[in-house]
Amino acid sequence: MTIAAQIAEALEVQLPCYDAEKLTNQGSLAHIVLKDQVYTLRITRAGKLILTK
Template sequence: MIRAQSKAAPELRPDPTCHDARSLTMGGATATIVLDGKLYTLRITRAGKLILTK
């Protein structure tokens, strides 16, 4: 028998290293992130998932 597992939503605490994806995209669907001089694109899909591409 397979049972569905449900996890409680994580408690959100103020954390300076935690960033809201919608804030990073300024309400849009994409944000550009730079790491060591290389550009990455963070995209929020229509399904609400995140994709990070180089």
């Protein structure tokens, strides 16, 4: 079980939980589509997440 999944379970939250590094295929960028809009998820060198349109 991933750390994120453990945290979600500990908080008893029933939300989907995803590993950002898996979403980016161990890279730093991924595209996410919502209703025909494409967003870019970026993992910074500091380990922060940025979601842009």
